[in-house]
Amino acid sequence: MQLTIETITTDSYLMLSLNGDVDTKTAPSLMEAFAALELASLAELRIDMASVGFLSSAGLRALVFAKQKMPASAQLILIGTSTEIADVITKTGLSQAMKLVASHDDV
């Protein structure tokens, strides 16, 4: 499945809304989207994961890349992550570095 990425900017935060699978084939486009952001100056980056059906290690590497480029105090927030994807993030110990919330209201 293809991946579409929409960048949403508000007064208070920046959000990437993803739709599709983040796998070996599509993860490079997510990396490109991250690389196009001024990550080093962000205090918060939200990623809407509600329409993501699959995340492989290639997708995890993209998330780690983004978090490493952000200030240590900045928050990377994943919204609406499926149970299966949340399990992968937890297994790899990356849930310590990212905030997983069910909906936008929980941020």
Next chain:
Amino acid sequence: MQPDPSAALIASFDSPASMENWENLIGFIESQAGALLGEGAANYQLRLACEELLSNSIRHAQWPEPGSAQPLPHIWLRVFRCDGSDPEVLFELDDNGKHYDPELDRPRDIHSHLSIQERSIGGLGLFLVQQSVDKVEYLWTGERNRYRLFVALPSGLP
């Protein structure tokens, strides 16, 4: 060669080891996993393990110079159903790339105790393979790398 006397070959697929064939390879895995395991965690995790191994096979494929007698990089997939006392499915992934034993029986340290800033960006794929299926084996057989992924069949499915 079948894996054991109780295993029945259900389906097979093969393809050049290239990203141009990615959707076909993943499509085969998805359709077989869906038919055998239904929707849910086991299906997702099997796809994840297969995806990580296929990604490695394609990334490390060595394409020969034009006119070379070296075989073209290729991937073979086979799905077996094992109807023993503990029914399970077996997904076999073969590639004819360079012999590489990923030591899948060895626990992997992904340095999860480190902070995100200190962690390496790589090394997660084979860890996820180990974590995602009930048993995983590696063989070097017939000039091929062979990965064997076993997943218990959920009760209630045909």
